[in-house]
Amino acid sequence: MGKIKTLADLKNLKTDLQSKINLREKGISPEKLVQIKVAMATCGIASGAKEIMDFLIDELDKQSINAVVTQTGCMGYCYAEPTIEVTLPGNAPIVFGYVDNNKASEIIEKYIKKGEIVDGVLPVNYETIDKK
Amino acid sequence: MKNLSLHILDIIQNSIRAKANLIELEILENLKENIFQIVIKDNGTGIEKDKLKGILDPYFTSRTTRNVGLGLSLLKQNAERTGGFLKIYSKLGKGTVVKTLFKYNNIDRPVLGDISGVVTLVVASNPSIEFLYKHKTDKGEFFFNSKEIKRILENVAINEPKVIFFLKEMIKENLQNIKL
Numbered sequence A: 001m002g003k004i005k006t007l008a009d010l011k012n013l014k015t016d017l018q019s020k021i022n023l024r025e026k027g028i029s030p031e032k033l034v035q036i037k038v039a040m041a042t043c044g045i046a047s048g049a050k051e052i053m054d055f056l057i058d059e060l061d062k063q064s065i066n067a068v069v070t071q072t073g074c075m076g077y078c079y080a081e082p083t084i085e086v087t088l089p090g091n092a093p094i095v096f097g098y099v100d101n102n103k104a105s106e107i108i109e110k111y112i113k114k115g116e117i118v119d120g121v122l123p124v125n126y127e128t129i130d131k132k
Numbered sequence B: 001m002k003n004l005s006l007h008i009l010d011i012i013q014n015s016i017r018a019k020a021n022l023i024e025l026e027i028l029e030n031l032k033e034n035i036f037q038i039v040i041k042d043n044g045t046g047i048e049k050d051k052l053k054g055i056l057d058p059y060f061t062s063r064t065t066r067n068v069g070l071g072l073s074l075l076k077q078n079a080e081r082t083g084g085f086l087k088i089y090s091k092l093g094k095g096t097v098v099k100t101l102f103k104y105n106n107i108d109r110p111v112l113g114d115i116s117g118v119v120t121l122v123v124a125s126n127p128s129i130e131f132l133y134k135h136k137t138d139k140g141e142f143f144f145n146s147k148e149i150k151r152i153l154e155n156v157a158i159n160e161p162k163v164i165f166f167l168k169e170m171i172k173e174n175l176q177n178i179k180l
Helices: A007-025 A042-046 A049-062 A101-114 B004-017 B049-054 B071-081 B115-125 B146-153 B161-177
Strands: A034-039 A067-072 A084-087 A094-096 B022-030 B035-042 B085-091 B095-103 B130-137 B140-145
Touching: A007 B146, A007 B161, A034 A042, A034 A049, A042 A049, A042 B004, A049 A067, A049 A101, A049 B115, A049 B161, A067 B115, A084 A101, A094 A101, B004 B022, B004 B035, B004 B071, B004 B095, B004 B115, B022 B115, B071 B085, B071 B095, B115 B130, B115 B161, B130 B146, B140 B146, B140 B161
Parallel strands: A034 A067, B022 B130
Antiparallel strands: A034 A084, A084 A094, B022 B035, B035 B095, B085 B095, B130 B140
16 A cells, blocks of 8 residues: 555645646636535435535546535435536526436536536426425 | 445534534444444534434424434434444534444444545535544544644635545545554
8 A cells, every 4th residue: 555645745735736726716706616516415415415426526627617516405305316506607506406427427518518408407496295 | 325424424414504613523443342433523503402302203303495304313223223322412502412323243234435535525515614533443543633634725725626635535545544
């Protein structure tokens, strides 16, 4: 086994990143980034939300897409987990349901990169049975 | 839940929702006493005494988005299946402690799973929450302190993908070192 990574290695990584980030992000405010929220309550986690989040972070980084991937609680769409909410800059948030790795790729390729809507959008007017 | 790390991720969401800004996770693996213990402690809002009684009921939740709250009850069921238990202590305004004990060698004890991924995910997704993680086995101890990480990172965000990948690897390698 190789040498275990330490906090000293983190320091080196930081110095390395600082120069790159300064170049890349000058003037980019968070509102101008793609924001993705992965629903991660019991229902989401049990359906594989963590794997989706890992996949999204990995894939977006590989493709050098400036995005913030974060977790959120249950959005009430337990039946359609894993769900993710994608907000493109200047657009209203859209929630996609039944997301697996293939769906996530499709969302990145079509919606995030080209703005084309893909199947699997959950209606915002969804009501729980109790409210009816 | 497929493994214990996902249970931990789930229970930590309760702490986040309870507006905690300090979450402590302690995992203890002790072969001699045959225990695998997980303690999650937060300084969130805490739980009222009369609500604490019903908290392990699967049909209890403080949420408004749905009517069931299965997180704690699923973990409790898994722990009890191995001959262990789940206990919850809470004080209003002080915080909550969830202590879960599994019998180490019981065949029904789920594996820990990707705990380095879970810790990294929580730390990166909640920059305003400090996270302490202590993992102790018969072979040694590992400590992780998000405050220390952020101090080193200075103006570099903790949710930078490269930082996330680094932290995940760092925790994984350190845990490998004390693996039983």
